[in-house]
Amino acid sequence: MRFSKALTALAFAAVALASDVLDLTPDSFDELVNPEPLMLVEFFAPWCGHCKALAPHYEEAATVLKEKGIKLAKVNCVDEADLCQKNGVQGYPTLRVYRNGEHVQYAGPRTSEGIVSYMTKQSLPAVGSIDKTTFDEFKVADKIVALAFVDSASDALAAEFNATANKHRDDYLFGITTDKEVFEAAGVKPPAVILYRKFDEAVTEYPYPISSLTSADLEGWIKDLAVPVLDQVNAENYQVYAQSGKPLAYLFLDPSDAKKDEYLELVKPVAAKYKGKVNFVWIDGIQFGDHAKSLNLPEAKWPSFVLQDLTKQLKYPYDQSKALDAEDIDALVEGYLEGKLEPSLKSQAVPEEQAESVFELVGKQFDEVVFDDSKDVFVEFYAPWCGHCKRLKATWDSLGDRYADVKDRLVIAKMDATENDLPPSVPFRIAGFPTLKFKKAGSKEFIDYDGDRTLESLVTFIEENASNSLEKRNETAPPPPESESEAQEPLGHHDEL
Numbered sequence: 001m002r003f004s005k006a007l008t009a010l011a012f013a014a015v016a017l018a019s020d021v022l023d024l025t026p027d028s029f030d031e032l033v034n035p036e037p038l039m040l041v042e043f044f045a046p047w048c049g050h051c052k053a054l055a056p057h058y059e060e061a062a063t064v065l066k067e068k069g070i071k072l073a074k075v076n077c078v079d080e081a082d083l084c085q086k087n088g089v090q091g092y093p094t095l096r097v098y099r100n101g102e103h104v105q106y107a108g109p110r111t112s113e114g115i116v117s118y119m120t121k122q123s124l125p126a127v128g129s130i131d132k133t134t135f136d137e138f139k140v141a142d143k144i145v146a147l148a149f150v151d152s153a154s155d156a157l158a159a160e161f162n163a164t165a166n167k168h169r170d171d172y173l174f175g176i177t178t179d180k181e182v183f184e185a186a187g188v189k190p191p192a193v194i195l196y197r198k199f200d201e202a203v204t205e206y207p208y209p210i211s212s213l214t215s216a217d218l219e220g221w222i223k224d225l226a227v228p229v230l231d232q233v234n235a236e237n238y239q240v241y242a243q244s245g246k247p248l249a250y251l252f253l254d255p256s257d258a259k260k261d262e263y264l265e266l267v268k269p270v271a272a273k274y275k276g277k278v279n280f281v282w283i284d285g286i287q288f289g290d291h292a293k294s295l296n297l298p299e300a301k302w303p304s305f306v307l308q309d310l311t312k313q314l315k316y317p318y319d320q321s322k323a324l325d326a327e328d329i330d331a332l333v334e335g336y337l338e339g340k341l342e343p344s345l346k347s348q349a350v351p352e353e354q355a356e357s358v359f360e361l362v363g364k365q366f367d368e369v370v371f372d373d374s375k376d377v378f379v380e381f382y383a384p385w386c387g388h389c390k391r392l393k394a395t396w397d398s399l400g401d402r403y404a405d406v407k408d409r410l411v412i413a414k415m416d417a418t419e420n421d422l423p424p425s426v427p428f429r430i431a432g433f434p435t436l437k438f439k440k441a442g443s444k445e446f447i448d449y450d451g452d453r454t455l456e457s458l459v460t461f462i463e464e465n466a467s468n469s470l471e472k473r474n475e476t477a478p479p480p481p482e483s484e485s486e487a488q489e490p491l492g493h494h495d496e497l
Ligand SMILES: *[C@@H]1O[C@H](CO)[C@@H](O)[C@H](O)[C@H]1NC(C)=O
Pocket: 125, 126, 127, 128, 129, 153, 154, 155, 158, 159, 162, 176
């Protein structure tokens, strides 16, 4: 028994020694990663279960891919915490495909075969060489196809085009042609880039001076055109809009409405006019009624229209008592872009009395209470459905009780962030529940509370950070019922989108 264990240990040691996975450190990272035309890097933590499950597959894939000249590497984020932080690693494992130091997320499977196949495909040219025989088929081979027309494949334009193609090889289809017959068939004079799409305009030529085109210009241009003028949004494509960060204008419709297409035709010209500045979508109002409500469209009445500033989380609904009108929608969007429009702020009614020691904050009172410079303020932003918030309640109540005597100097508050919007004057947005924010008396800044959610830690935090004197506090408050984890629930928990 002991003998075989020793043997196993030896065998493991041998495997570890023979590993084809490179270990990266702060000293070697740039030196080893930057020169590689293609490399897969795993950022991992030794305690992470998914990382452990991946490890043997990763080793095996590294051995197979070594033959093809593709390297696999890893970074231990416990030993090299700074390196991982510098690289913006937020979860484990994080897998990235690097090309000469530039990376994209690895989007393949996590089995050895899957890794080998994905990385092998990544090593093939991202750009197909197109001639007369393949042109007709190629330009309709995908939803979005980019084709570069050049006199020579070694042109500067070809290099920029290839760089974009390498970066977006998983997103769009790319081709290059030097064939004069293709120029003729397409009616194009090189150098040129054309985007073929299966929606909106089928053929779009790059409209800016092509001689100075960089891969970044090309990337921006394709990304804009990849978003249809007025597509239906749903769980599958929502991320495309969220990631673009651009304001999102929603047309809520009842899909069974006989006039649905009429409404779409009404909004489409406005959507086309603001293309590139504001993304327009239509959405099923029946299925996503809760989403409409969260965007401050109180009535389940379709069609309805609302513009949302995704970065600031501000909402600009179209008056639901008015009929949908293209000119009014245009005016709303223009007013927003010019910064002339006030966002709609949802708020519960101001409570007639504050019955408990924790202050019940609503949107309408936010400025008055939180920006009262004579007080230290500690606010919990919660959602009624959030389990972590429910578990925090007893502790938060005890905290209120503890400082009930010094209410004039320290306000312990809570706000239902699903029923109350933050005013635009607030420099942060809520990204998960619960969110705990502390503001010192006299200060404009909000301090995040990220500590553990025990009464003891919350009290220590307050005592260390409050500007006002907190003497006369209530020491008789009972201890909290249980200790808490630091977990937070995502914002969209109950939103289908
Ligand atoms: C761009 O890619 C094409 C197709 O793979 C290749 O033939 C061409 O040499 C590349 N050009 C440059 C400048 O990298």
